[in-house]
Amino acid sequence: MDIFKFFKRTKIEEWELLLLKKVITNLPKQYLILVRQLDDGLIRRVLRDASDIPGYVSFGFNFDVYKKYYNENKKSYKLTSIKVYDNLTSTFLDYAIYVSSGVIIGYLFEGDKKSKIDFTRINASGFRTEIIGESDYNRIADMLNEEEKTTLNSSDVYSVYVNNKEYFHIKDLEDGDFIGIDNKKLVYKITHDPLEVILLNQTIVDVFKQRLR
Incomplete structure (x- = not known):
């Protein structure tokens, strides 16, 4: 892996932030704290290709906000089996959210910025919480x-x-x-x-x- 690509930084795009919030609001209420983190300005930038997992995007943080929510006693997990509808391909695409020590740290999306996301068609009915690491x-x-x-x-x-x-x-x-x-x-x-x-x-x-x- 090209290490300079590993640490490449870009601004988070509006569709990324909106999709995160829409997905989380389709989950049980216990996960709404993740929306509060986003509203508080947690994400400073996105780090693309920061993993060997294709499609994974991790976050760089506003550290004062990060410290507010960080809890080292909480295990890391990912929220998976979430489906997001893409009007371009007329299919549901896989989506997952990653959380570490109580803080949302990234997401995994089968699509990309070229996808035409229908924010009203998010299926999280079969979502799972998987411990990672x-x-x-x-x-x-x-x-x-x-x-x-x-x-x-x-x-x-x-x-x-x-x-x-x-x-x-x-x-x-x-x-x-x-x-x-x-x-x-x-x-x-x-x-x-x-x-x-x-x-x-x-x-x-x-x-x-x-x-x-």
Whole structure:
């Protein structure tokens, strides 16, 4: 993957924001907090191609809003089996929303900006909530001690490749930056503006004891 493409930033488009809100309002009331996050101005930009999952779009945040809703004790999940009607192809397209630590972090859409979305035809009757991140956590679990296992939220652990090296995301920082570890359990701060992978003289437990910043 081209790392500069990984961190490409663009403004969120009106149709993206509208579709997010329309989909969420078709879900049970417990998910309406995600609309409040959007109305509060959570999303600063979208990050396209930030995953090996085709069609996935992740968000860069206004960090003051992010901190308001962030809860590290909440597991990450995705809302799937949602269908959105496209007038261009006369078909329902798959749509999913991703949430991590209580914050909406991205979406997955089978269509694109060329789709002619019918915002009145959203079918969320069969939606499912799927916990994510467990498999990547299991890949590193054997090298963690008990304190580290207690400290980490397993659903926040996922694999990311930067400059052809694999890191495991363990903690979000501001605006898309994050803390990651490698397969030797070394801890890094990974930033995108400028692009840097900074080795930290800290342990996994150390970085979680610090204030989120």
